[in-house]
Amino acid sequence: MFFLNVIIFLFCIVTVSSKAEKWYSAAIIDRRKTLHNSSNAEFRTNYIQNNEHPFLPLMLIDPKKSNDRRTNFYSAHIFNMKSANSSSESDSVSINYNNTVENLNVLNIVRPKRTKIRKRCPVARPRQMNQLNTKQKPKTRFLEVFQVVEFDHVSCTSSSGLEGTCLPESECIDSGGSTMGTCADGYGTCCVTQFLCDGHSDADTGWFTNPDFPSPSTERLSCTFVLDKASEDITQIRLDFNNFELLPPTDGYCQDDQFIVSGQNINNVIPILCGINSGQHVYIEVGEVDGPINFTFQTVSSDSRLFAIKVTQLTSLDELAAPTGCLQYYTDTQGYLESFNYRDKSDIVIARSPSYLNNLNYAMCIERKAETCSVTYTNSGNMQIVNYDTDGLPVIPPDQAGVEILNCPSDWLLIAATRLCGDRLNDGSVFQDFTVNAPVTDNGAGPIVVWFRSDESYVGVGFKLMYQQNSCNA
Numbered sequence: 379m380f381f382l383n384v385i386i387f388l389f390c391i392v393t394v395s396s397k398a399e400k401w402y403s404a405a406i407i408d409r410r411k412t413l414h415n416s417s418n419a420e421f422r423t424n425y426i427q428n429n430e431h432p433f434l435p436l437m438l439i440d441p442k443k444s445n446d447r448r449t450n451f452y453s454a455h456i457f458n459m460k461s462a463n464s465s466s467e468s469d470s471v472s473i474n475y476n477n478t479v480e481n482l483n484v485l486n487i488v489r490p491k492r493t494k495i496r497k498r499c500p501v502a503r504p505r506q507m508n509q510l511n512t513k514q515k516p517k518t519r520f521l522e523v524f525q526v527v528e529f530d531h532v533s534c535t536s537s538s539g540l541e542g543t544c545l546p547e548s549e550c551i552d553s554g555g556s557t558m559g560t561c562a563d564g565y566g567t568c569c570v571t572q573f574l575c576d577g578h579s580d581a582d583t584g585w586f587t588n589p590d591f592p593s594p595s596t597e598r599l600s601c602t603f604v605l606d607k608a609s610e611d612i613t614q615i616r617l618d619f620n621n622f623e624l625l626p627p628t629d630g631y632c633q634d635d636q637f638i639v640s641g642q643n644i645n646n647v648i649p650i651l652c653g654i655n656s657g658q659h660v661y662i663e664v665g666e667v668d669g670p671i672n673f674t675f676q677t678v679s680s681d682s683r684l685f686a687i688k689v690t691q692l693t694s695l696d697e698l699a700a701p702t703g704c705l706q707y708y709t710d711t712q713g714y715l716e717s718f719n720y721r722d723k724s725d726i727v728i729a730r731s732p733s734y735l736n737n738l739n740y741a742m743c744i745e746r747k748a749e750t751c752s753v754t755y756t757n758s759g760n761m762q763i764v765n766y767d768t769d770g771l772p773v774i775p776p777d778q779a780g781v782e783i784l785n786c787p788s789d790w791l792l793i794a795a796t797r798l799c800g801d802r803l804n805d806g807s808v809f810q811d812f813t814v815n816a817p818v819t820d821n822g823a824g825p826i827v828v829w830f831r832s833d834e835s836y837v838g839v840g841f842k843l844m845y846q847q848n849s850c851n852a
C-alpha cells in the first residue's frame with residue numbers, strides 16, 4: 379500500500395495548438411510529499427529535474443483536430459513515460475524521453491487514440507497499482523494517472539490587465555514573455571511579452587508599458603523601445619493604446635510630453651502624440667524599410683504617466699492589416715471616430731485639456747461591410763473644429779456647423795468630399811439650420827475614408843463621431 383501513496387501524483391498533459399499543430403506537454407500539478415521517495419529511479423529523476431520547469435513538451439497530436447476552444451480531457455493511454463519506444467498501450471505515439479527538457483521537443487508522431495475522453499483528472503486506482511507492483515506492465519504503470527488538458531493559443535487577460543496568450547509556462551519563458559496569471563483553468567500561464575524602456579525586440583506582438591505599469595510612473599522619462607521587424611514581409615505595425623496618458627498639448631503642440639514613432643516609411647507621417655489617447659490606435663507603414671522602428675516617450679517633469687501600448691506586427695495578409703496609408707482603421711459596422719486627445723477622462727488624474735493637435739493630416743478608414751451601401755455619421759460628443767481668419771477672428775459663429783472651404787479654410791473633417799467644421803456636424807443636406815447637428819451620409823462608392831486636417835495654429839476640442847454602415851436595402 380505504500381506504493382499507493384507513492385504513485386498518487388498527477389501529471390498534467392497540456393496541449394496547445396500552434397497553427398495547425400498541437401503539442402502536448404506535461405506538468406506536475408499535484409506534488410505529494412511521498413513523491414520524492416518513489417521507488418522508480420527514472421521517474422524521480424525526471425521529477426526533480428523538472429521541478430523548476432514543470433511543463434515538458436511531449437508530443438504532437440492530431441494536427442487536424444478542430445479548433446474547439448473548450449478544454450478536453452484525455453486519458454493517458456496515449457503515451458508512456460518510461461519507454462523510448464511504443465508500448466502496446468501507446469502504440470500510437472512513441473516518446474523519446476531524455477531527462478532533459480530540451481530534448482523532449484521533437485517526437486515521433488502517429489495519430490493517437492483519441493477516443494478516451496475523461497471529464498476530470500483521473501487518479502491512480504489500486505488495480506493499476508497492483509499492476510505496477512507486480513511489474514506486469516512496467517511500461518504503462520502511469521496509466522490513468524495523467525490528465526490531458528487541451529487548450530489553444532487563445533488570448534487571455536493577464537493579472538496586470540494586459541492581453542496575453544495562453545501558453546505552457548516553459549513556452550512563455552522560452553519566448554521571452556512574462557507569466558502573468560493563469561489561464562485554461564490553471565494549466566497554462568497568461569504569457570505577456572513586455573517591451574520596456576531601452577528595450578529591443580523583434581517579437582511580433584508585445585506590450586510597451588511605462589516602467590511601473592500597471593501603476594503610473596512619476597519619474598521623468600526618456601524612454602525608447604526599438605522594434606525590429608519580425609520578418610521581411612511585415613508591412614505595418616498596429617499600436618493599440620490601451621492606456622495612454624501624458625501631459626496635454628499646449629495650443630495644439632506637444633510641448634511637454636511626447637510619444638514619437640520613428641523609422642517607418644519615409645512618406646508615412648505619424649503625428650507626435652500627447653495628452654490622453656487611451657482607446658485609440660494607429661497604423662504605421664513599414665513595408666519599405668528594414669527597420670528598426672523606434673517608439674519613444676519623452677516627458678519633461680515628474681508627473682504621473684501611464685501607458686500600455688499593444689504592438690502588433692502585420693503582414694499584408696493579416697486580418698488586422700489596414701489599407702495602406704490609413705492612420706486608423708475601423709472594421710466594425712458601427713463605431714466611433716474620435717480625434718486624438720479628445721478624452722477628458724483620466725485613470726491617473728493627470729492634467730487634462732482635450733484638444734486636437736496642430737498640423738494633422740490623416741485618414742481614418744472604415745472597412746466596407748458586405749451588403750452595405752452607405753455610411754452615416756452623427757455627432758456624438760462635444761464637437762469643436764475651429765477656423766480663424768487672418769485677423770484672428772473665428773470664421774463662423776460659435777454653436778454652428780461649418781461647411782466647405784469658406785467656413786473651413788484650415789481645420790476640417792472631410793466626409794463624402796465635403797469639408798465640415800465648427801461646433802456642430804451638419805452638411806446641410808438634411809437640415810439647413812446649422813445650429814443643430816444633423817446626420818451626414820456618404821453613399822459614395824470606393825474606400826470609406828474620413829480625413830482630418832489641422833493647420834499650425836488654433837485648435838479646438840475635436841470630434842467624436844458615430845458611424846453606421848447602412849444596408850443596401852435601407
Ligand SMILES: *[C@@H]1O[C@H](CO)[C@@H](O)[C@H](O)[C@H]1NC(C)=O
Nearest residue numbers: 384410411412413414415416
Ligand atoms: C524519504 O525517505 C527517507 C528515507 O528513506 C526519509 O528520511 C524521508 O523523510 C522521506 N521523504 C519523504 C518526503 O517522505
Ligand SMILES: *[C@@H]1O[C@H](CO)[C@@H](O)[C@H](O)[C@H]1NC(C)=O
Nearest residue numbers: 460461462463464465472517
Ligand atoms: C527501442 O527500440 C530500439 C530499436 O527500435 C531497440 O534497440 C531498443 O532496445 C528498444 N528499447 C526498449 C526499451 O524497448
Ligand SMILES: *[C@@H]1O[C@H](CO)[C@@H](O)[C@H](O)[C@H]1NC(C)=O
Nearest residue numbers: 474475476477478479480481
Ligand atoms: C540526452 O541529452 C543529453 C544532453 O543534451 C545528450 O548529451 C544525450 O545525447 C541525449 N541522449 C539521448 C538518448 O538523446
Ligand SMILES: *[C@@H]1O[C@H](CO)[C@@H](O)[C@H](O)[C@H]1NC(C)=O
Nearest residue numbers: 602604640641642670671672
Ligand atoms: C532608434 O534607436 C536606436 C537606439 O536608440 C538608434 O541607434 C537609432 O538611430 C534610432 N533609429 C531611428 C530611426 O530613430
